[in-house]
Amino acid sequence: MDLSIAAILLQDGITSGAIYALLALALVLVFSVTRVILIPQGEFVSYGALTLAALQTQKLPGTCWLLVVLGIACLLAESTRILRHAGSRRRAWRTLPVLAGRYVLLPVAILGVTQMLLHSGFQLPLALQVLLALLIVAPMGPMVYRLAFEPLAEASTLLLLIVSVGVHFALVGLGLLMFGAEGSRTTAFSDATLTLGGVSISGQSVWVVASSVVLIAALYVYFDRTLSGKALRATAVNRLGARLVGIGTAQAGRLAFLLAAALGAWCGMLVAPLTTIYYDSGFLMGLKGFVGAIIGGLGSYPIAAAGALLVGLLESYASFWASSYKEVIVFTLIIPVLLWRSLANPALDEGEA
Amino acid sequence: MPRRSETQESAQTGKPVSPLPDTLRHRNLFMKRQVPGIVFLAVILALLPILPQPLQIPEYWVTLLNYIGLYALVALGLVLLTGIGGMTSFGQAAFVGIGAYATGYLSTQYGLSPWLGLLAGVLLTALLALFLGAITMRLSGHFLPLGTIAWGLSLYFLFGNLDWLGKYDGINGIPVLNLLGWHLESGRSIYYLIWAFVLLAVVSVQNLLASRLGRAIRALKGGGLMAEAFGVDTGWLRVVIFVYAAVLAALSGFLYAHLQRSVNPTPFGLNHGIEYLFMAVVGGVSQVWGALLGAALLTLLQDWLQTLLPKLLGETGNFEIIVYGVLLVLLLQYARDGVWSYLARWWPARRPAALEPAAALPQRRKPQAGETVLQVERVRKTFGGLVAVNDVSFTVQAGEIIGLIGPNGAGKSTTFNLVSGVLRASGGEVRLCGERIERLNARAIAQRGMGRTFQHVRLLPGMTVLENVALGAHLRGRAGVWRSLLKLNRGEEAQLMAEAARQLERVGLGAHLHEEAGSLALGQQRILEIARALCADPLLLLLDEPAAGLRYLEKQQLATLLKQLQGEGMSVLLVEHDMDFVMNLTDRLVVMEFGTKIAEGLPETVRLDPAVLEAYLGGVDDEVVVEAGEAHVE
Numbered sequence: 001m002d003l004s005i006a007a008i009l010l011q012d013g014i015t016s017g018a019i020y021a022l023l024a025l026a027l028v029l030v031f032s033v034t035r036v037i038l039i040p041q042g043e044f045v046s047y048g049a050l051t052l053a054a055l056q057t058q059k060l061p062g063t064c065w066l067l068v069v070l071g072i073a074c075l076l077a078e079s080t081r082i083l084r085h086a087g088s089r090r091r092a093w094r095t096l097p098v099l100a101g102r103y104v105l106l107p108v109a110i111l112g113v114t115q116m117l118l119h120s121g122f123q124l125p126l127a128l129q130v131l132l133a134l135l136i137v138a139p140m141g142p143m144v145y146r147l148a149f150e151p152l153a154e155a156s157t158l159l160l161l162i163v164s165v166g167v168h169f170a171l172v173g174l175g176l177l178m179f180g181a182e183g184s185r186t187t188a189f190s191d192a193t194l195t196l197g198g199v200s201i202s203g204q205s206v207w208v209v210a211s212s213v214v215l216i217a218a219l220y221v222y223f224d225r226t227l228s229g230k231a232l233r234a235t236a237v238n239r240l241g242a243r244l245v246g247i248g249t250a251q252a253g254r255l256a257f258l259l260a261a262a263l264g265a266w267c268g269m270l271v272a273p274l275t276t277i278y279y280d281s282g283f284l285m286g287l288k289g290f291v292g293a294i295i296g297g298l299g300s301y302p303i304a305a306a307g308a309l310l311v312g313l314l315e316s317y318a319s320f321w322a323s324s325y326k327e328v329i330v331f332t333l334i335i336p337v338l339l340w341r342s343l344a345n346p347a348l349d350e351g352e353a
Numbered sequence: 354m355p356r357r358s359e360t361q362e363s364a365q366t367g368k369p370v371s372p373l374p375d376t377l378r379h380r381n382l383f384m385k386r387q388v389p390g391i392v393f394l395a396v397i398l399a400l401l402p403i404l405p406q407p408l409q410i411p412e413y414w415v416t417l418l419n420y421i422g423l424y425a426l427v428a429l430g431l432v433l434l435t436g437i438g439g440m441t442s443f444g445q446a447a448f449v450g451i452g453a454y455a456t457g458y459l460s461t462q463y464g465l466s467p468w469l470g471l472l473a474g475v476l477l478t479a480l481l482a483l484f485l486g487a488i489t490m491r492l493s494g495h496f497l498p499l500g501t502i503a504w505g506l507s508l509y510f511l512f513g514n515l516d517w518l519g520k521y522d523g524i525n526g527i528p529v530l531n532l533l534g535w536h537l538e539s540g541r542s543i544y545y546l547i548w549a550f551v552l553l554a555v556v557s558v559q560n561l562l563a564s565r566l567g568r569a570i571r572a573l574k575g576g577g578l579m580a581e582a583f584g585v586d587t588g589w590l591r592v593v594i595f596v597y598a599a600v601l602a603a604l605s606g607f608l609y610a611h612l613q614r615s616v617n618p619t620p621f622g623l624n625h626g627i628e629y630l631f632m633a634v635v636g637g638v639s640q641v642w643g644a645l646l647g648a649a650l651l652t653l654l655q656d657w658l659q660t661l662l663p664k665l666l667g668e669t670g671n672f673e674i675i676v677y678g679v680l681l682v683l684l685l686q687y688a689r690d691g692v693w694s695y696l697a698r699w700w701p702a703r704r705p706a707a708l709e710p711a712a713a714l715p716q717r718r719k720p721q722a723g724e725t726v727l728q729v730e731r732v733r734k735t736f737g738g739l740v741a742v743n744d745v746s747f748t749v750q751a752g753e754i755i756g757l758i759g760p761n762g763a764g765k766s767t768t769f770n771l772v773s774g775v776l777r778a779s780g781g782e783v784r785l786c787g788e789r790i791e792r793l794n795a796r797a798i799a800q801r802g803m804g805r806t807f808q809h810v811r812l813l814p815g816m817t818v819l820e821n822v823a824l825g826a827h828l829r830g831r832a833g834v835w836r837s838l839l840k841l842n843r844g845e846e847a848q849l850m851a852e853a854a855r856q857l858e859r860v861g862l863g864a865h866l867h868e869e870a871g872s873l874a875l876g877q878q879r880i881l882e883i884a885r886a887l888c889a890d891p892l893l894l895l896l897d898e899p900a901a902g903l904r905y906l907e908k909q910q911l912a913t914l915l916k917q918l919q920g921e922g923m924s925v926l927l928v929e930h931d932m933d934f935v936m937n938l939t940d941r942l943v944v945m946e947f948g949t950k951i952a953e954g955l956p957e958t959v960r961l962d963p964a965v966l967e968a969y970l971g972g973v974d975d976e977v978v979v980e981a982g983e984a985h986v987e
Contacts, residue, residue, distance in 0.1 A: 037495055037499065039502075147682075148682045151686050152685065152686060155685075157495045158435075158439070158440075158441055158495065158498065159685060159689075161441065161495055161498055161499075162441065162630065162634065162681070162685060163681070163682050163685050163686075165443065165627050165630070165681070166631075166677070166679070166680075166681030166682040166685070167678060167682060168678065169624075169627065169674045169675070169677050169678030169681065170674070170675050170677075170678025170679050170682070171678070172674060172678075173671065173672055173673075173674040173675030173676075173678065174675055176670050176671065176672065177666065177668075177670070177672060177675070180668075181670065284506075287502065287506065290499065290502075290503075291503065294496070294499060298495075324514040325510070325514055327506065327507070327510040328507050328510045328511050328514070331503040331504065331506045331507035331510070332503075332504070332507045334499075334500060334503040334504070335485070335488065335500070335503075335504065338488050338489050338496060338500050339488045341496070342488055342489065
């Protein structure tokens with residue numbers, strides 16, 4: 001391996017590391033607010049990439065329909081909850097239309113707009129395509145939270161994890177149904193290449209790294225400097241306490257899921273020009289984000305980001321030395337990490353079961 | 354209370370009481386042994402393939418039943434791990450893979466007997482599980498399952514990339530199993546082997562759960578701290594059940610390899626690992642039979658969906674996972690106990706197992722009256738800059754009841770935790786019968802003869818009163834995993850159960866042996882905790898606010914019981930809030946405030962001590978203020 005190869009691998013590693021870092025942040029965010037280990041995070045990645053790809057090939061993405069279906073399911077779940085309680089039933093004539101608007105009208109409107117745009121044959125500029133794809137995929141986050149996790153908000157981490165795996169199963173299967181087994185690529189955000197000290201850097205890599213840095217900084221400011229960010233953190237620390245001081249824990253959970261889904265979809269769109277994305281590609285990417293997040297103990301944003309970067313670099317160099325074993329190497333990394341964590345905090349947890 | 358006289362008698366004579374009270378022995382006459390359901394199942398399963406023609410099941414069903422058996426083995430391990438032990442693995446499919454590849458590789462490459470392959474697979478799996486378990490079991494709930502996802506993927510990619518394992522094509526031409534001259538070539542012949550393994554596994558798990566270790570395993574989920582206080586090595590037990598679940602998976606893999614006669618990585622991927630867990634959840638994750646039921650239901654569902662969905666959707670693909678995923682989420686939301694719990698309602702309720710008469714367990718040498726049992730010497734605990742316990746010293750003599758009191762935040766509970774080994778002292782000495790224990794953990798202290806109760810009752814509500822109390826005698830049994838699995842521990846079990854029953858009689862709960870502990874009133878639950886502590890044959894009984902939340906009558910009963918125990922020579926240290934309760938009960942009081950001992954002595958003296966009055970009058974406990982005020986007037 002000479003220096004130029006090393007530099008290329010470094011660039012690759014940093015690019016994928018930045019993606020994993022964003023995913024790791026979303027995972028830490030969701031875990032710390034809701035205690036859900038978001039296995040289906042990767043599905044939002046695939047959905048984002050493949051929705052964008054479908055829009056670019058002038059096809060109606062199946063995710064539009066999925067959004068409508070999820071919305072109707074949410075409305076049904078909310079209505080049963082409201083109509084079951086005498087107190088909320090009296091106010092139902094006011095609350096139900098609002099919910100219907102949020103859960104059904106909005107998805108139907110998104111579906112309608114997308115369909116109209118595709119029928120008109122007008123090629124949207126890339127930025128608007130990305131925005132539309134985000135608009136389609138991101139609302140699925142809170143909807144999934146409402147349907148799968150909110151009824152179990154008080155359950156143990158373990159149970160939530162099993163539910164999370166169930167959601168992953170359903171979303172992967174739906175991904176196959178909506179997008180088929182073939183993979184897609186999208187056009188790059190930028191065709192420019194930079195040359196830095198003899199190494200050419202693709203514009204897309206710059207986009208990936210820059211947007212990751214900006215988003216990480218934004219998340220940091222949000223959680224440390226704004227009231228709603230602090231409220232999210234409070235929910236994470238003590239659900240009951242947060243509720244007593246008037247923080248809506250369900251809202252906090254939905255917000256966390258909205259951010260996670262948006263971040264996931266954004267990652268998918270960042271990475272789709274670099275590699276072919278299949279309906280199940282996101283899962284492995286999400287898990288690599290996990291390995292990073294676990295290095296940070298699922299609690300610390302900067303360590304999670306650093307861990308994710310490490311995973312990206314390791315994967316990049318491993319693909320050069322032993323390309324067929326790169327997944328083995330990346331996922332085995334978790335074992336020394338767990339060993340280290342177990343030695344670092346030897347206290348026996350009173351396991352919540 | 355007809356049993357009262359008996360216990361008092363034993364107290365007076367001081368002799369060890371009969372290991373099984375007469376009243377219980379009479380009750381036993383009415384209990385008969387039941388034919389276990391497993392015998393019926395075995396007979397039905399054995400007959401299915403060989404019944405005369407119209408009743409005999411077709412080849413297709415034999416194949417399905419074979420797969421159900423293979424899946425049930427893995428799901429059974431998950432029931433033990435998840436439903437009972439409170440842990441989860443998504444990586445069981447990888448262990449199945451190790452079992453399958455081990456026999457496949459050894460029998461095709463080296464022509465070794467498949468039975469050697471079985472041994473190799475089981476050993477390899479056990480070693481790997483031991484290693485993985487040892488590093489993840491000490492971490493909290495979610496790290497283990499996350500770890501299993503990672504190594505599940507890792508092993509899958511390893512199977513698919515290693516040249517000598519045939520990469521993604523796998524290994525073909527695996528020989529037919531030969532069992533004592535029988536060639537198990539057809540599905541019908543290997544059927545018997547598979548189901549023999551399944552039923553043996555079920556029996557072994559049931560044996561394990563019914564044993565001393567099984568009670569400790571059932572305490573892992575939600576009762577870890579309590580179990581540690583009775584000497585259970587919870588970390589080690591977690592590893593044990595993790596290894597056992599992995600070995601069951603490896604067995605399934607071995608059978609799979611010789612049923613299919615070929616292996617490739619696909620069935621050992623993460624998705625299948627998740628499906629195994631799904632089976633356990635569907636069937637009933639905390640029920641041994643739930644594993645079999647779940648495996649059956651899911652296999653049939655899969656069979657049905659794989660023909661239905663392509664027709665419905667017009668495409669072929671792995672679409673059944675959508676249904677699985679949605680179903681799993683709904684099940685966990687609405688029917689967390691799985692299908693078996695619904696079926697179990699139709700089953701006749703299990704009659705409690707008969708108590709067998711047994712020899713009394715050996716007892717420790719008890720300190721004579723006047724000997725020092727507990728000596729706390731300038732013990733200190735700091736949390737950062739805060740001195741929670743500041744050089745506190747006191748002693749407990751044999752046969753004494755000592756009360757540790759003080760206003761809220763005085764450091765009583767911290768002192769209690771230092772003595773019981775939950776916290777480690779920053780300085781000072783704690784001696785139990787002369788032996789220094791301040792550096793020992795709760796488990797080791799329990800071993801040296803300290804029995805404790807908890808401020809917030811820690812029981813296993815789903816277990817019977819008798820089983821809960823028997824947990825206290827954990828350290829008095831010796832039978833390990835092997836003897837428990839093979840049920841070679843009958844004699845010892847009978848002894849432990851008789852001891853638990855005897856302690857329950859002693860505290861007056863003899864009429865509730867077979868009730869669920871969760872159904873008792875709070876006062877009875879606290880007394881149950883005392884019986885559990887007594888079951889450990891302690892030198893010293895530590896009671897953490899035993900009267901908290903009790904009604905007046907319950908408090909009186911508790912005081913009577915403690916006096917009775919004192920009469921039998923027991924030494925007691927109790928932390929309490931309730932002044933009435935301690936004033937009439939204790940021999941001496943130790944009063945703490947702001948981490949420091951401010952008074953010690955007879956209750957009557959302490960009550961008039963100016964420092965104590967100052968502490969309480971300026972304090973927070975209204976009840977005590979009134980108390981102290983009255984004392985002052987006197």
